[in-house]
Amino acid sequence: MTLITDCIAYWDHQAASVTADDDSTPEEALKNAFGWTQYNDHGPDHELLGQAETALELGCGRGHAVAALAAEGVQATGVDLSPVQVAGARAMWGHLPNAVYTEADAIEFLDDTEQHWDAIYSIFGAIWFTDPDHLLPRIRWRLNPGGRLVFSQAPAVPGSYGVQGMYGAGFRGPQTWVYRWAYEPEMWAHILASHGFKDIRAWHEPAPDPDHVGTLIVQGTRP
Secondary structure, eight states, rough: OOOOOHHHHHEEEHHHHHHHHHOHHHHHHHHHHOSSSSSSSSOOOGGGGGOSSSEESSSOOOOHHHHHHHTTEEEEEEEEEEEHHHHHHHHHHTTTTTTTHHHHHHHHHHHOOOOEEEEEEEEEGGGGGSHHHHHHHHHHHHEEEEEEEEEEOOOOOOOOOOOEEETOTTTTTOOOOOEEOOOOOOHHHHHHHTTTOOEEEEEEEEEETTOOEEEEEEEEEOO
């Protein structure tokens, strides 16, 4: 039996589901466009990126965070594997002169580009779904000296660490799956340090309700 996985189809399906539930206007979307956590108006804002004049988001989804940075004068680029996501981002935010959206795999994009950025970030995006030993060296290389890497994702389930797989279409659907990488903050700090980052912070940001799922946030700097 041949096993089949199609990450583009998976993310297009996810994009279509989210888009169907989102009828917000651009003005409404900008109100909560940038946030590291899964909760509106909660947790740190884009100040974690420092005084970045250029920024790259890996796994930009609908492009709201890129748009928020662009609206403040940052030259912001968003990369996403899903054609549906990128088309939606361009349709909503293509009028912003500082916002650029590109359809690409994160690793392939970083390999092919000649650009460098002051900040590279991921909000529940590509860093969660890509082997850090493959992705982090490329991110470091594409950061300007002193540039920051920041990413957020769901915390690891206690006792369940490393690479994890999940079926994208459920247990009765097509054989489509994705992988995620999950670690405790201390391990993420160690991983970043092993790839040459410094000034590393990694922590769990509590949810508004302490009984709810919080957010893992990790920050590091290229020397």
